[in-house]
Amino acid sequence: MNTEILGVILMYAMVVVLAIPLGRYIGKVFINEKTWLDKILNPVDKLFYKLSGINPDNEMNWKQHLVALLTLNLVWFLFGMFVLMNMTWLPFNPDNNPSMSPDLAFNTSISFICNTNLQHYSGETGISYLGQLVLILFQFISAGTGIAITAVVFFAMKEKTTHKLGNFYFLFVRSCTRILFPISLIVAILLVFNGTPMTFEGKDMITNLQGDTVRVSRGPVAAFVAIKHLGTNGGGFFGANSAHPLENPNYFTNAIEIITQMLIPIAMVFALGYVLKRRKLAWVIFGVMTIGFLMLLIPTLVTEMKGNPTITKMGISQTMGSMEGKEVRFGTAASAYWSIATTVISTGSINSMHDSYMPISGMNQMLGMMVNCFYGGVGVGFLNFYIFIILAVFISGLMVGRTPEFLGKKIEAKEMKIAMIIALLHPLLILVSTAISSYLYAHNPTLYAGWLNNPGYHGYSEMLYEFTSSSANNGSGFEGLGDNTLFWNISCGIVMILARYLPIIGPVAIAGILANKKYIPESAGTLKTDTATFGLMVFAVIAILAALAFFPALTLGPIAEFFSIK
Amino acid sequence: MKSDIIPAIRLTIVCLIFFAGIYTIVILGFAQLAPNKGKGQIITQNGKTYYANVGQSFTNDKYFYSRPSAVAYNAAGSGGSNKGPTNPDYLKDIQSRIDTFLVHNPDIKKSDIPADIVTASGSGLDPDISVEAAKVQVKRIAKIRNIQEDDLQKLIDQQTEKPLAGLLGTKKVNVLRLNLALDNIK
Numbered sequence: 001m002n003t004e005i006l007g008v009i010l011m012y013a014m015v016v017v018l019a020i021p022l023g024r025y026i027g028k029v030f031i032n033e034k035t036w037l038d039k040i041l042n043p044v045d046k047l048f049y050k051l052s053g054i055n056p057d058n059e060m061n062w063k064q065h066l067v068a069l070l071t072l073n074l075v076w077f078l079f080g081m082f083v084l085m086n087m088t089w090l091p092f093n094p095d096n097n098p099s100m101s102p103d104l105a106f107n108t109s110i111s112f113i114c115n116t117n118l119q120h121y122s123g124e125t126g127i128s129y130l131g132q133l134v135l136i137l138f139q140f141i142s143a144g145t146g147i148a149i150t151a152v153v154f155f156a157m158k159e160k161t162t163h164k165l166g167n168f169y170f171l172f173v174r175s176c177t178r179i180l181f182p183i184s185l186i187v188a189i190l191l192v193f194n195g196t197p198m199t200f201e202g203k204d205m206i207t208n209l210q211g212d213t214v215r216v217s218r219g220p221v222a223a224f225v226a227i228k229h230l231g232t233n234g235g236g237f238f239g240a241n242s243a244h245p246l247e248n249p250n251y252f253t254n255a256i257e258i259i260t261q262m263l264i265p266i267a268m269v270f271a272l273g274y275v276l277k278r279r280k281l282a283w284v285i286f287g288v289m290t291i292g293f294l295m296l297l298i299p300t301l302v303t304e305m306k307g308n309p310t311i312t313k314m315g316i317s318q319t320m321g322s323m324e325g326k327e328v329r330f331g332t333a334a335s336a337y338w339s340i341a342t343t344v345i346s347t348g349s350i351n352s353m354h355d356s357y358m359p360i361s362g363m364n365q366m367l368g369m370m371v372n373c374f375y376g377g378v379g380v381g382f383l384n385f386y387i388f389i390i391l392a393v394f395i396s397g398l399m400v401g402r403t404p405e406f407l408g409k410k411i412e413a414k415e416m417k418i419a420m421i422i423a424l425l426h427p428l429l430i431l432v433s434t435a436i437s438s439y440l441y442a443h444n445p446t447l448y449a450g451w452l453n454n455p456g457y458h459g460y461s462e463m464l465y466e467f468t469s470s471s472a473n474n475g476s477g478f479e480g481l482g483d484n485t486l487f488w489n490i491s492c493g494i495v496m497i498l499a500r501y502l503p504i505i506g507p508v509a510i511a512g513i514l515a516n517k518k519y520i521p522e523s524a525g526t527l528k529t530d531t532a533t534f535g536l537m538v539f540a541v542i543a544i545l546a547a548l549a550f551f552p553a554l555t556l557g558p559i560a561e562f563f564s565i566k
Numbered sequence: 567m568k569s570d571i572i573p574a575i576r577l578t579i580v581c582l583i584f585f586a587g588i589y590t591i592v593i594l595g596f597a598q599l600a601p602n603k604g605k606g607q608i609i610t611q612n613g614k615t616y617y618a619n620v621g622q623s624f625t626n627d628k629y630f631y632s633r634p635s636a637v638a639y640n641a642a643g644s645g646g647s648n649k650g651p652t653n654p655d656y657l658k659d660i661q662s663r664i665d666t667f668l669v670h671n672p673d674i675k676k677s678d679i680p681a682d683i684v685t686a687s688g689s690g691l692d693p694d695i696s697v698e699a700a701k702v703q704v705k706r707i708a709k710i711r712n713i714q715e716d717d718l719q720k721l722i723d724q725q726t727e728k729p730l731a732g733l734l735g736t737k738k739v740n741v742l743r744l745n746l747a748l749d750n751i752k
Contacts, residue, residue, distance in 0.1 A: 003729040003733055003734055003735060003736070004735060004736060006733055006734055007729075007730070007733075007734035007735045010734060047580075048577070048580055048584075051576060051579075051580045052573050052576040052577040052580050053572065053573050053576055054573050054577065067570055068570050068574075071570040071571055071574045072570075072574045072577065072578070074574075075571070075574045075575055075578050076578060079578060122643060122644075122645070124642060124643050124644065125642075125643065133586040133587075133590060134582075134586060136585065136586050136589070136590065137581060137582050137585045137586040140581065140585040140589075141578075141581055141585070169573070169577065173577075176581070176585070177584075181585070181589065184589070185589070185592065185593070188593045188596075189593065189596050192593065192596055192597045192600045192604050193600050193601070195601070195606065195607045195618070195619050197604055197605055197606045198593055198594055198596075198597035198600070198604035199594075199597065199603070199604055199605045200594075201605065203642060204605075204606075204617075206615065206616060206617065207614065208616065208622040208623065208639075209614075209616065209622060209624070209629070209742065209745055209746065209749075210622070210623065210624060210625070210626055210629065212623060214622075214639065214640050214641055214642065215640070215641065215642040216606070216617055216620055216641040216642070217641060217642055217643070217644075218605060218606055220590055220593075220594070222593055222597065222604070223589060223590045223593045223594075226593075227585075238644050238689075239643055239644045239645050240644035240645050240646065240688060240689035240690065240691070243644075243646070243687070243688030243689040244644050244689045244691065245619040245620055245621065245689060245691050245692065245693055246606060246617075246619060246620065249607075249619045250619075250730075251729070251730045251734060251735040251736070252730055255730075255734075307681060308651050308681075310651065310652065310657055311657075311660055311681060311685075314660065314661055314664060315664075315676045315677055316664060316676060316677065316679040316680070316681060316684065317677055317678065317679060317680050317681065317698065318680075318681045319680065319698070320680060320681055320682055320696055320698075320736075321681075322651070322681070323681045323682045323685045323687075324646075324647065324649065324651070324656075324685040324686060325646040325647065325648070325685075325686070325687070325688045326687065326688055327687050327688055327689065327692050327694070328633070328682055328687070328692055328694040328695060328696055328736060328738045329692075329693075329694050329735070329736065329738055330735070330736070331735055331736035334735060335688075350688070351688070352646075352688045353645075353646035353647075353648055353688045355646070355648040355649070355650060356646060356647065356648060356649055356650065356651060357651070358651050359651065359652070453648050453649070453650075454648075454649065454650040454653045454656075455653065455654070456652075457652075458650035458651075458652060458653060459650075461650075478648070479645070479646070479648050480648030480649070480650070561650070561652055564652060565651075565652060
């Protein structure tokens with residue numbers, strides 16, 4: 001078999017093999033069962049609680065959880081703004097990089113606390129090492145936020161009737177210290193020994209073999225890259241992200257990075273099975289997600305490995321596939337695989353330039369973000385999936401003429417209204433903002449000429465991709481877009497805030513309300529949710545919602561571009 | 567909300583110390599044991615040092631070319647061309663790169679040119695080319711340097727890096743190592 005395809009299969013198999021035991025471990029961390037790291041980490045956690053003045057035994061209801069989460073995030077945002085706008089005089093700035101403008105700092109700060117990591121700057125020239133350290137912090141705590149709040153939803157799905165759903169700070173600290181910290185450490189060390197730099201020295205000056213003098217950017221890259229993938233953050237240390245040969249030096253590091261980023265999103269599904277003692281439900285959810293993932297992956301792999309048909313016509317050999325924007329050490333298969341993995345999961349790191357992918361591949365990347373729950377980002381991917389489950393339960397309930405119930409709790413008008421608002425928010429944000437930017441560009445193409453790097457359908461796709469990525473809290477881009485302008489910084493910032501916090505508030509509210517309801521034991525009349533039939537139903541709801549909402553927008557971009565290839 | 571602000575600020579400071587401070591320092595400690603103390607892998611030849619993983623610009627006909635780059639191999643920055651696959655200007659660029667390549671390599675067939683040598687990489691710093699991209703340049707270099715074509719073929723075979731564990735990924739040639747070995751021949 002082709003070594004490139006074999007690599008892809010093995011990388012995926014490794015993720016699943018590692019995610020199953022990790023899911024069990026995460027479940028144990030959530031419900032405070034014994035694990036072998038307790039000896040080292042119990043004192044660490046206690047120190048966290050003591051220094052922060054937190055009582056981890058104080059149980060909270062769903063509203064208190066959300067208040068704690070939002071307050072914490074607000075503090076981070078203000079802190080991020082302060083550092084990013086004052087980097088010139090703060091320490092750890094060997095290359096004398098400038099401070100960010102207020103709008104860029106606004107965008108960057110939001111982007112990193114929202115787990116998006118959309119970057120309108122380049123790491124080499126736009127940020128100091130202190131700024132990078134703060135971003136390392138944000139990558140830990142934004143991922144920890146997502147994991148902790150998902151644990152709250154897991155607790156609310158239990159059978160008992162309660163309004164007490166654990167302590168947010170307890171879950172947050174444990175997610176960071178017991179899940180993110182140890183794995184990041186291992187990954188970072190593997191990367192360092194494979195050639196990823198870890199130093200606080202500034203740019204180096206070398207004379208290359210042909211005699212030209214160039215500067216080489218370095219920095220504390222390994223620490224950054226490990227958590228960027230584990231937390232599905234995705235922001236690059238360098239401008240080229242994980243396509244950069246120092247951020248991702250070889251095929252082995254590439255495999256580590258792609259495995260790391262898919263790990264927790266898949267493990268979370270198995271953690272759900274462990275916490276609720278419903279293994280079968282976990283496998284049904286995993287099955288639906290995997291089918292969706294494969295349906296996006298396979299056409300992309302095939303398209304990219306075939307190469308650009310227009311270039312084939314020029315008479316050269318394209319046995320390697322479409323190589324524009326891709327690195328030789330990864331090849332087209334591993335690049336195409338990464339591009340779909342990073343978009344279905346909300347990582348948004350890249351190892352090849354998405355802007356240069358074939359139209360169908362670009363469409364699949366966007367579809368991954370539009371659905372945003374085939375695995376999805378750490379924690380929040382499951383929350384998005386939860387909304388689709390609620391919708392599917394309701395629709396199936398209506399179809400068979402029964403009161404819709406999920407895990408023994410009745411779903412009524414209030415929960416349905418919240419679910420519908422959240423399900424429609426994502427298309428609303430993407431389509432309205434793309435419409436505004438398209439209107440501006442179309443009515444003044446000379447003023448906004450710097451925006452687009454490509455003409456025609458593909459130029460429109462660059463704008464659609466940017467807002468899809470912001471709203472999915474993904475952070476990758478069609479990087480041809482000239483995005484460090486007031487319009488893009490502010491508009492993407494607003495989209496990111498709304499698309500991060502509302503889809504957290506909605507599912508937590510639904511779960512909190514359901515947890516308070518009376519538990520109805522399972523009977524012959526109960527709609528079973530851990531069956532393949534129900535899995536199919538959820539898949540249909542996702543496909544119809546995404547297809548109906550986004551099909552017209554995709555037709556104007558990638559689909560039109562596909563048919564324009566002569 | 568009010569009662570949450572003080573713990574939130576204190577928790578943020580503790581996280582800053584732990585995740586930005588201690589975490590980074592621990593990895594920095596491990597880096598001291600890594601090749602070149604974690605400052606990037608280097609190659610030294612004739613008293614000059616180069617970064618093994620950072621691609622260099624090779625445009626001189628006596629060297630094996632590296633891939634086109636959107637940042638001209640200036641590693642102070644990085645990035646790809648971000649040209650869409652149907653962009654007419656981009657397609658013109660590719661055509662002119664093919665034509666230029668044929669002018670400098672008159673003895674080869676057009677269908678032997680592999681795509682990677684006329685397309686830009688994602689980082690603009692790609693250190694590698696495909697084996698085909700090295701072999702297609704043999705005739706030109708043999709002529710200019712007065713070396714047997716067979717010797718060059720052998721050199722490329724020596725410098726070819728196999729897929730990971732012989733099974734996974736692509737075969738490739740590091741252009742810098744290849745050219746350093748080429749300089750050593752005479």
